[in-house]
Amino acid sequence: MARRRLESRGGLLADIQTAILTEPLDSLFHITEELGRGKFAVVKKCVEKATGKEFAAKFVRKRRRGRDCRADVIHELAVLEAACCNSRVINLHAAYENEHDIILLLEYAAGGEIFDHCVSDELLSESQIVRLIRQILEGVHLLHQSNIVHLDLKPQNILLTSLSPVGDIKIVDFGLARRLGTVGELREIVGTPEYVAPEILNYEPITTASDLWSVGVITYMLITGESPFAGEDKQQTFLNVSQVNVDYSREAFTRVSELAVHFIRKLLVKTPEDRPSAADCLSHPWLWQQYPGAELSPPAVPRVPRERSGGAKWASAPEDPEDKENILDSPQSKRSRFVIDEAHATRDSGV
Ligand code: ADP
Ligand code: MG
Numbered sequence: 001m002a003r004r005r006l007e008s009r010g011g012l013l014a015d016i017q018t019a020i021l022t023e024p025l026d027s028l029f030h031i032t033e034e035l036g037r038g039k040f041a042v043v044k045k046c047v048e049k050a051t052g053k054e055f056a057a058k059f060v061r062k063r064r065r066g067r068d069c070r071a072d073v074i075h076e077l078a079v080l081e082a083a084c085c086n087s088r089v090i091n092l093h094a095a096y097e098n099e100h101d102i103i104l105l106l107e108y109a110a111g112g113e114i115f116d117h118c119v120s121d122e123l124l125s126e127s128q129i130v131r132l133i134r135q136i137l138e139g140v141h142l143l144h145q146s147n148i149v150h151l152d153l154k155p156q157n158i159l160l161t162s163l164s165p166v167g168d169i170k171i172v173d174f175g176l177a178r179r180l181g182t183v184g185e186l187r188e189i190v191g192t193p194e195y196v197a198p199e200i201l202n203y204e205p206i207t208t209a210s211d212l213w214s215v216g217v218i219t220y221m222l223i224t225g226e227s228p229f230a231g232e233d234k235q236q237t238f239l240n241v242s243q244v245n246v247d248y249s250r251e252a253f254t255r256v257s258e259l260a261v262h263f264i265r266k267l268l269v270k271t272p273e274d275r276p277s278a279a280d281c282l283s284h285p286w287l288w289q290q291y292p293g294a295e296l297s298p299p300a301v302p303r304v305p306r307e308r309s310g311g312a313k314w315a316s317a318p319e320d321p322e323d324k325e326n327i328l329d330s331p332q333s334k335r336s337r338f339v340i341d342e343a344h345a346t347r348d349s350g351v
Contacts, residue, residue, distance in 0.1 A: 011178030011186045013078035014071065020095045025057060025103055036113075036156075040064050041175075045108060055093055058104040060175075072175070073102040079174040080104065082146060088139025090159070090170045111160025111167045118155050118221040126256045127291035128166055129222045132158075134287050135169040136215060141278035143171075144208040151206065152176040153214035154195040155221055178206065193237045194230045199272050201238055209272035212281065216267025223260060224252040228268070244270050259286035 025031065029046035036043045041060045048055065062070045080092040091107035114132060117124050124132070136158060143150060150157075152173055161167030176190045185205040191197075197213035200206060220228045228247070229240040239245070246268055248261055263286040266276055281287070 011180065011188075012071070012075040013082065013179055014074060016074060016078045016081055018077060018081060018092065018095045020097045020102065022097055024098070025096050025105075029055070029057070031057065038173075040069075043106075046105075054108040054110075056090075056106045056108045057096075058106060059101040060104065061101055063100070070102065076174050076177075077102070077104060079148060079177045079179075080106075082148060083143060083174075086139055086142040088135055088142065088169060088171055090172045106172070107170070109159035109161055109170045109172070111163040113156050114158045114160060114169065114218070114222065115155035117166075118225055118227075120225075123225050123252070124166065124222060125291075126223075126260065129219070129256075129260075130287055130289070130291070132166075132169055132222065133215070133219055134282065136171070136218065137278045137281050137287075139169065139171045140211055140215065141282065143177075144211070144278055147180045148177055149180055149206060149208055150174065150177050150211050150214075151190050151200075152192060152195070153211055153218065154192055155218055158218065180207065193234050193241070194227050196241065197272065198242045198244065198270050201242055204272075207272055208277065209275045212267050212275045212278065213272075215278075215281070216264050219260070219264050219267070220246070223256055223264075224250050226250065226252075242270075244268055257286065257289065259284075259289065262286065 025046070028050070029048055031044050031046045033045050034042060035045055035056055041058055043056050043058045046055050046057045047053070060073045060076065062068065062073060077092065077095055080089070083089040084092065090109060092104060093107060094105040096103040096105065136153075140150070140153070150171065152175070153171070157171065157173040159170045159172055161170060178186055178188070180186055187203055187205055189200060189203060191200055191210075191214075195214045195217050197210040200210055217228055220226070229237055229245070231237040231240050246264075248265070253261055263281070263284050266284070267281070269275055276284070
């Protein structure tokens, strides 16, 4: 795709190249079952009549709470365009528009959400988790290289190309993504309480490190089947996040190597500057352990020199898991998202 000028308005992109088509979607596609929904979007499976090819159509509402939010949908489309070379991001095939919605026609991820593997009775094996986390980091690394932060990384927004065998990951849902580094600092309170980094709660500057926090939470959930910060209510969750109140004593940690706990501990740290970058994480020894019977392929992104710490980043031995009292007993099924700005606070109850 040709190089584009990417406009930024508070981290929002405005320039798109994709033509927005106006013919009715159902004239070209059979629209079938619902795949998922959020506060302002519903995603449906559809099959192209001419070719039989499957897609996922994300119908995103242009008007929300009486406001015209078309620019927000265009932003989501622009981010998908900007990430079109990133094989770990869902591919945008086309865009349509009707009176109420902009419809993003996306590659269909047939394997569903990795969330299902976090709440399943049968959790994934360590080698499978490692493979998925490596892929997530590859995708996040490429996004960060383009100065894009996702800001809503969570198991519901990481999909799989197939369910059995467990396929490759695809990152979706760029509605809250922002572009960094254009004008000044970006401060916003966006995200989903259980997955959001403490600096975002504190209205401190957003950086790429905020996404790495969420990768730590996702890793914890894939290993334990529990959400590390979820509390009885949002306030409790926020408190858990801001105190980095994590329980590493769970039984589930005994079935994985100590390096797994070491990896999570490096990400779930309060100070964003102390978190490793995605590139740093990709060289963590946990991700390159040999598992009997599991195939290891080289990373899809080139190893880049580590920015802050030189070669010593992962040199320290894994710490002993430390028993910490955890005040939460978390229902991991909470899927709410909040968006708060300085002037007024609004809460979306989410899916
Ligand atoms: P929202 O902004 O409302 O959270 P998402 O883009 O996250 O919307 O989509 C909602 C849900 O729809 C996802 O969590 C997932 O379950 C499903 N979904 C989204 N995109 C696809 C896709 N390309 N293929 C299959 N399912 C999808
Ligand atoms: Mg989502």
